[in-house]
Amino acid sequence: MAAARFNFRPLTLETWGDLERLFGPRGACGGCWCMWWRLRRVDWEAGRGASNERALKRLVRGGTVPGVLAYAAGEPVGWCACGPRADYGALSRSRILAPVDGREVWSVTCFFVRRDWRGRGLAAGLLRAAAGLAAAAGARVLEGYPHDLPPGALPDPFVHTGRLGSFERAGFREVARRSARRPIVRKTLRRPARKA
Numbered sequence: 001m002a003a004a005r006f007n008f009r010p011l012t013l014e015t016w017g018d019l020e021r022l023f024g025p026r027g028a029c030g031g032c033w034c035m036w037w038r039l040r041r042v043d044w045e046a047g048r049g050a051s052n053e054r055a056l057k058r059l060v061r062g063g064t065v066p067g068v069l070a071y072a073a074g075e076p077v078g079w080c081a082c083g084p085r086a087d088y089g090a091l092s093r094s095r096i097l098a099p100v101d102g103r104e105v106w107s108v109t110c111f112f113v114r115r116d117w118r119g120r121g122l123a124a125g126l127l128r129a130a131a132g133l134a135a136a137a138g139a140r141v142l143e144g145y146p147h148d149l150p151p152g153a154l155p156d157p158f159v160h161t162g163r164l165g166s167f168e169r170a171g172f173r174e175v176a177r178r179s180a181r182r183p184i185v186r187k188t189l190r191r192p193a194r195k196a
Contacts, residue, residue, distance in 0.1 A: 006078075006122060007071045008129035013060055018069055018076040027053055028112045029160065034066065034081045037088040037109040065137075067110075068129040070122055077117040080126035081110040082134060085143065096179045097145050105186070106139040110160050123162055127170035135189040142187045144172055149181055 009015050027033040031048035033056045039047065047055060059066055064087075070078035085107040091097050108130055113122050127144070134142045146162040164174075164183060172185040 005072060006125050008068050008125070008132075009071065010065045010133055011060060011067050011069055011079075012065060015069055016057065016060060018071075019079065022069065022076040022079060022114060023112065028079070034079070034110050034112075037081075037090045037107075040089065065133065068126060068133055070113075070126055070129070072117065076114075078113040078122045078126055079111065080108060080123075080130045082106055082108045082130040082142070084139070091145075096182050097184065098178075100143075100176045100184055100186075103141055104139075105141040105143045106134040106137075108142060108144040108162070111162050112160070121169075123166035124169040127162075127167060127172070131170070131187060131189055135191065140189055142172075142189055143175075144185045145182060146185060147181060148183055 009018075011019055022028075023033065027049060031050075031052055032044075033049075033052035035047065035052040035055055036044055039052075039055070044052065056066065064083070066083055067079060067081040069076050070080075083106060085091055085099070085105050088107055088109055091107060091109075092099075108127065111123055111126060113126075131142050144162060144167050146164045146167050147159050148164040149159070164185070167185045167187075170187070172187045174183045175186045176184040178184075
C-alpha cells in the first residue's frame with residue numbers, strides 16, 4: 001500500500017481527540033502515552049495511564065507538537081513521536097543510543113500503528129511526515145533508533161522505535177551501531193520551500 005493513501009496531521013489540541021481514539025484506554029501500550037523517552041523510569045512507572053496522558057496533553061497545551069498522526073479514510077490509524085533530541089531524557093541516559101556527535105538533531109522515538117493497519121507501509125509514510133514537521137521547525141537532521149531484527153523476532157508492540165527497513169525506505173542512512181541490533185540512523189532535511 002502506498003503512503004499516498006494516508007493523510008498526516010501534526011498533534012495539536014485540535015487533533016488530540018484523534019490521538020485518544022487511536023491510543024484507546026490503554027494509552028497505546030501499557031499506559032505509556034508516549035512519555036517513555038521523556039521521563040525518568042521511576043516517574044514514567046508512577047505515571048502509567050492517566051498521569052502520563054495528562055503529561056503529554058500539558059506539552060501539547062503548551063505549544064509543543066510532539067509528533068504526527070496518520071489517517072486513512074478520516075480515521076486515525078498511526079502515530080509517530082518526534083522532537084528535539086534534547087527533549088528525550090532517556091536518550092541521554094542510554095549507552096547504546098548516546099549522541100553520535102555534537103550536532104543538534106531531532107529524534108523519532110516511537111510509532112504506534114493500529115493493529116489492522118500494520119504491515120501496509122504506514123511507518124515509512126509517518127517518517128516522511130515527521131521529517132516534514134521537523135524541517136518546518138528548523139531541524140536539519142532527523143535521527144532514529146530502529147530495531148534491526150528479522151520479521152517476527154519480537155511482537156509489534158515491542159518494536160515501538162520502528163524497524164530498520166521502514167527508515168531505509170524513508171531515506172535514512174545508518175551512522176552508528178553500538179549494538180548488533182540497534183543502529184542509529186539519520187536523514188538530512190531540506191529547508192521547506194518558501195511560498196511566493
